[in-house]
Amino acid sequence: MKQLDRPLADILRPKSLAEIIGQDELSGKGSFLDKLVETKKPISLILWGPPGSGKTSLARILAQELKADFIELSAVSSSKKDVLKVINQATLTKSLGTDTILFIDEIHRFNKAQQDAFLPYVENGTITLIGATTENPSYEVIAALLSRCRILTLKPLNTKDLSIVILKAIKFLNLKKGFIDQETIAFLASLSGGDARNALNILEVAYYLSKDTPITKEIIATAAQTKVSYHDKQGESHYNLISALIKSMRGSNETASFYYLARLIQSGEDPKFIARRMVIFASEDIGLAAPAAINIATSTFLAVERIGMPECEYVLFECAAVLAKSPKSREITQAMQKAKQTALNTSDLAVPLQLRNATNAYTTSLGYSKGYDWQANFKPKKGFLPEELKNIDFFTD
Secondary structure: OOOOOOOHHHHOOOOOHHHOOOOHHHHOOOOHHHHHHHHOOOOOEEEEOOOOOOHHHHHHHHHHHOOOEEEEEEOOOOOHHHHHHHHHHHHHHHHOOOOEEEEEEOHHHOOHHHHHHHHHHHHOOOOEEEEEEOOOHHHHOOHHHHOOOEEEEOOOOOHHHHHHHHHHHHHHOOOOOOOOOHHHHHHHHHHOOOOHHHHHHHHHHHHHHHOOOOOOHHHHHHHHOOOOOOOOOOOHHHHHHHHHHHHHHHOOOHHHHHHHHHHHHHOOOOHHHHHHHHHHHHHHHHHHHOOOHHHHHHHHHHHHHHHOOOOHHHHHHHHHHHHHHOOOOOHHHHHHHHHHHHHHHOOOOOOOHHHOOOOOHHHHHOOOOOOOOOOOOOOOOOOOOOHHHOOOOOOOO
C-alpha cells in the first residue's frame, strides 16, 4: 500500500489549464483563461464557485503561466496588517519587473475596511488580485473592487467529471483492475456533492480502510460518514433553496416542494424561517382561492415554534403539501400593490367628511359623519373614497 506524504487532493491538484476538469468554458482551449494566458498580462479576477470546483488551482496555475510572484492569504486568518505587508513586498517586486498576484481565499470574509486597504493597489497595478469565494460576490465584495475585477463563475463538478478525477486518483494509487468497480466509483461520485476535493478525501480514507482488499460501496459509505449539505444560512444557497421551495409550491409541484424542503432542513436551516415563509406564501400566492390556507400556515408556524426539531418536520412537510396542492390566486397581492401605489400617489387627499369621526359638537357642525348610518353594509351616498378616486377598484381594474 502506497503511503502518501501529503493529502491525495493536494498531490493531484492540477498543474496546468489542460488538467482542470469540469470547467471547460473557463479553462478549455480557446476559453477566456486560455486566451488570458496567451496575452501574458494578468488581470484581477473574482473566482466564484462551490468548494472543490478548482478556484485555488486556477489561481496558482495562472500565476505560474503568467510568471508572476504568487502570494496566498486566507481571509479567515489574515488581517489588514498582513495585506499591507504584501503590498510592500509587491511594490519591491514590481520595481524589479515582476508582477505579483495576490490570491485571497474566502475573500467574502474580509470586511469593507480590509477590502478597501488593497483597492488603490489594484487600481495602480501594484498587485493583481484574484479572490476566491463560495458566496455571491455581488453581496459580499465591495462595489469599487468588483468594478476592477472580472467575475468568473465555476460550476460544481457533475458525476461524470468527478468520475474522471477518481479514475486519475486510482491510477496514481496504482490500484489493480477490479480493486474498485464502476458502480462503486459512481457511488463515490454521487456522494461528493460536486466537490472534487471531497471525492479525493473520501477515496483516500477508503484506501486506508480497505487494507489492500477491494474498495466496496460499504467502505466508501464508512469513509464518507454522513454527507453534509453545502449551505450557508446567510448566503447564496440560503436564498436559492428557499426560492426553489416557494416557486415549486407556487407551481403546485408537491414533489419538488418536498425535495427543496428536505434540502433546507438537512442543511440546518432554521425551521421557523421556513414556516414564516409558508405563512407569507399562504396570503401572497393562495389568498382568496383558499382562505383557510393562512390558518393552516399560521398553525404550522405555532407548532414549529412550540415543538421544535426534529418532530416539527412532519408539520412542515404536511403544510408544504397542502400549500402546493391548494388552488392559487394573486388577487390579494395585486390589489395590495395597487392600493399601496395609489395611497403613495394620493397621500394628500382628505378623508371624506362622512367617514370622519365626530367626537364633539364642533366636528359635528363641520359635517363629520353626516350621512353615515351605523349599520352593517350601509353605503353612504357619497361613497367611501375621496371624490378623486370614486371610480377606482383595486380588484377589477
